[in-house]
Amino acid sequence: KTYHRILLTGAAGGLGTALRSRLLANCEVLRLSDKANLGEAQAGEEIALADLADAAAVDAAVAGCDAIVHLGGISVEAPFEAILQANILGLYHLYEAARKHGVKRVVFASSNHVTGFYKQSETITADHPARPDSYYGVSKAFGEDFSRFYFDRYGIETACVRIGSSFPEPKDRRMLATWLSFDDLHRLISACLSTPVLGHSIVFGMSDNAVTWWDNSRAKHIGYVPQDSSDVFRDAVFARTPAPDLNDPAAIYQGGGFVKADPFKKA
Ligand code: NAI
């Protein structure tokens, strides 16, 4: 196994739950963290509850870990003050703890919403400038820059994985382009954790979907080879969803509904 102890933040969430069993293949000990209840530790697991806004709690969760898979934080559009605490201050607390405790590598769950204001008719690479579509997307763009600074200044390697839509199945037509299966998510994170030289890298987290807006040619050194595809769901998704209104910003831009999300409306 590549690592002795990996910290998984956001372990109580949708992706955290999907990775909780899978990441045990990558380490001897998987330390789970969240501010929400994580239940009992299973074999090979440790639990370290922490609010990302609490520097001391984050420091304690990071101490003794070799690598971090950082999924914790607000995962949709929300008021700026909430995003500030979890996604911006939280990132600072996490990287400061990583620096103090000598963590060498981080996989950061960034998001396609860093570039959500590119059009669905455009193909972009990791070299295209950020065009965030929400406070949430801006916070992930901050995370990408912040982790680049910690790489250039302190040598902590980070993969910023711009996850598309990682759910059991694509929920709508947009997700046929953005879908990332849970198994491919684990393959991608494993590749980020094990590639000999990661540096500071940005990679789009997507399965091998026929329709795509993202070109991962800048991330070949990660060695990620997706095995799944949204194509098997295509007919069923088309049958159960209406044709999009092509004047709707949600159908024009890659970020879909996030480009018109109201941060003050409760989800
Ligand atoms: P989720 O919302 O289900 O899980 C996020 C977890 O973070 C929750 O368990 C929550 O309790 C925890 N959290 C929130 N604020 C916190 C705080 N202040 N301190 C400690 N923990 C806190 O989200 P999901 O879908 O599992 O996503 C995981 C990560 O991947 C998130 O960072 C999200 O932005 C990112 N992502 C997910 C995508 C997806 O399709 N599921 C797409 C793009 C990015």
Ligand code: 15L
């Ligand atoms: C995200 O960043 C969200 O965390 C997730 O809930 C999905 O909405 C996803 O993007 C998406 O774009 O489908």
